[in-house]
Structure formats: C-alpha cells, structure tokens
Amino acid sequence: MATRIETQPVATGAAGSAPGIVIDDVMHEYRPPRGRPVLALDHLQLEVKEREFIAILGPSGCGKSTLLYLMGGFMPIQHGRIIVNGKQVTGPGPDRGIVFQHFALFPWKTVRDNVLYGLEKQRLPKAERLEICARFIDLVGLRGFEDSYPSQLSGGMKQRVAIARTLAIDPDTLLMDEPFGALDAQTRSLMQEELIAIWNRSPKTVVFVTHDVREAVLLADRVAVMTARPGRLKEIVDTRFPGGLDPDIVRTKEFIERVDYTWNLVREEAVRAEREK
C-alpha cells in the first residue's frame, strides 16, 4: 500500500542558517516503469549537528542509502527538504563528499589521477593540487602506489583511494554509503580504526550508512535506527563514550551493552521486514 507522493515545489532561499544537517519530512517513492511504486522513505525527520558523526542503521531495503543519495543531491527530493549547513539541497556539490560501497574509482585513472580529479574541478593551482594530492595519499598510507591503477589494488586499498579522493576536496560533510561493506573482516576493522584517526584529526559532519551494528556503535556519536520499509526513524541511540574514539572501548561493558540494545532495535525491524516479504 504505497501512498502516492505529490511532488512539492522546492522553496528557495535560506531556510534556517544553523550548521549541520536538517532532514525535514522527507519522503521518497521509487516508481519503476512496470509494477507498483515503492515507498522507500516515509515522513523522515532527523537532525545532525555540526561535526557530529552519525550512523544510519537499518535492515536492508529500509531506504538508508536512498536517504544518503538524497542528501548528496543525486536524486530529486520529492517531498520535504534537506538543509545542509544552511543551504537547501537541490543537486550534488563538493561541499558534500561521498564514499560509495564499491569505491566508484575511475578505473582508467591511476591512484594519483583519481585523487587529483576533484582538485582539478575545484580549479586549484597545479602546485597546490599536487601538494594536497600527495598529502592525502600519504594520509591513507598509499605512498608508493601513486602510479597504480585501481585494478592492481586490493579492496581495502581501493577504498583508501576513494576516501583520500573525497577528503582531498575538503568537504564540510562526509556521506559514507556502507564504505567498508565490501571488505573482509580484518581490513574492515583496520579501516574503521583509520577512519577514527582521520576524523580525530579533522572532525567533519559524517553521515555513515551501515547495516553493521557494531560498526555503527563504535564509530558514531549517535546511531539513528530506521524502521523496515517504508523507512522512518525508529530511535536514536546515544553511542558517545567517555574517552572519545578509542579503539579499546570495544572491550568495555558499556560498549557491549549498547551494541546489544541497538541490535535488538534492528532485529525487530529485520524480523518485520522478513515477514512482510
């Protein structure tokens, strides 16, 4: 039973100048050429503070990636509005950097040229571009691989390139769509630690979509748990631990309890999603 969404005219002008992200009454419906429309997001309301690391967690198909793509400006917003740092989202822009699950590197470009691409679009002088590029390749530990093509790299290395490429253009907001979902367990855990280290050095507003509960609780300040389709906000779990983002917190009792609590929230929704299939 999908309700039809009326396309709403987009209000122009600044709508609140508070930094951070405001997701206001967003709905999204997929309309396949054949078959009935599917409501992916339903009256979604969420606020993300500036420099907050928020994880969006939910069963598969709950519309969490859709929400991220809407924030990225890649799909038209059918209903409601999204405001990022005081500006209403109407299209993609370099103020919001995105990292995809399957890396989305340009396979015909070397590591260096992949990282340089965004910098060229920013029309920076050449010397500056090269300097920034080298710095971020260093940051993700890929010095020596500048001239390699993505096909010559492992999954973890590819995702490092993608992260370097996104960080290099210095976006205020980082949108991450299950960025470690395609990696093996060891690489994933390593990358989580590195992301924490990078974020500690230069905190940005991060929206991190995942279906991995432990990852969400470990990385995020808050975890927004979504309901099964159509996606709504179920509950926000505070997952900030004293002592900041220390990788050792995973052994503390609070951490384990918080993971369990969040797990139960997601499980309820996953069970519901299964039943409705």
Place this chain on the structure above:
Amino acid sequence: MTNKIVITLWRYTPLLLLAAAWEAVTQAHLVSQYALPTLSGVFSSLWTLAGDDLSYHTSRSVARGAIGLGAAVVFGTTAGVLMAWYRPVRLLLKPFIQMFYPMPKSALIPLTIMWIGLGDPSKITLIFIGSLLPIVVSSFNAARGVDQVLIWSARGMGATERELLLEVVVPAALPEILNGYRVALALCFILVVAGELIIANNGIGFLINFLGEGGDYKGMFAGVITISLVWFLADRGYVMLMRRILIWRE
C-alpha cells in the same frame, strides 16, 4: 622469445594441417584443378602477383576501407554516445538504427551506385554505412551502461555536464566502444570486397573477379589469401593497440 614462437606455431597447427591436406589432395589429382588449384601453385601465383600490381590493388582496397571506417568511427561514436546521453537525440535516431541494423548492407550496393555513381564515393559510402551501425550500437550501449556511481561521484566533485561526458562517460565506455570498432573492422573488409566485386577497376575484389573471369584460378585464390591476410594482420594489430589503450584493466 623462442618459446613464444613455438606456442604461436602450435596454435596455428590446424591451419598448417589444412594446407598440407590441400596440397596432398590436389597433387594426387583427387579433385579437378579447376575446382581447386594446388596450394603451391597458388603461392607461386601470389609471388608473381606480388611482383606485379598486387600491392597497388591491396592499397586501393585498404584506402577505401580506411576512409569509410574512419568516418564511421567518428560519426558512429559521436552519435552513439550522444544518443545515450541526450534523450532527444535518442528519440530522433533510434528508429533509424532499428530499421537499418538488421538490413544486409550489401543489398544497398545497387542503390549507392544509382545515387552516387560507379566510383569510389559510392563504395566508401557503403563501407561507411555498414561499419557505422555496429559502432553506433556498441557506443550507445556502452555509454548507457556506465556505472551510475561513477557519474555521481564526478558530479559530486563538481564536474560539469560536458566534463562528465568527455571525462567520465567516454573513458568508462571505451572498452565496449573499442570492441564495436573491431566488429566494424571485419564488416568493413566484407563490404570493401563486395563493392569491388560488383563494379570497380581496381582493388582486391576487382582483381579476384578479373583473374577468375580470365580463368586464372590460382591467381584468384592468391587474391583471396591476400585479402584474408590483410584483414588478419589488421585485426591482430588492432587487438594489440586495444590492449595498449586499455592498459588500466587487469
């Protein structure tokens, strides 16, 4: 290096066996020499022709093919990519593609002769039309199939529409586009010879026809072998070029 030569020889063993069988069967007079001349005779004829005007006819054929194919590459790729990227272009061109694609292009020979005349322009037009369609279709499919997230990430980094097309869509589609050129290369040779067989006063197709009508079957076979060899070398050369261009693939 020697190892590589040995492997190559092994790979073409079936061809060598065929050649040996051909020679044996014809030497033993198991088939009439009018149906099939001896292979050694064909090669000696090839040698004679090579000293005469074989290279002239070959170069005429290659020139026709190159001009027709070159034009098809330029127009076909542009049309295919633009069709994939802009809906109005797609709506305008798609019916023509659907109509012309299944049509045997050699059926157009009398028409091109009637409209454009007997000379090179009509043959080149035919080659152009014939090679154009596989190029348009492969370029269109390739450009349509470009991964959405590549386009999104370029757009997110601030690429304009034009930059997206030239810096993302075209390179991402390149492997499939280049495969389309290879198909067109094969079709182009077929149409070169077909056009020359029907009416021409030079080119390999003309030579084959001319020698055949004069009863020189060895020479005729030598012509067939020449055009096959030229196509084979062109194809091999193209595959090598393609590998160099697509060096970034694993």
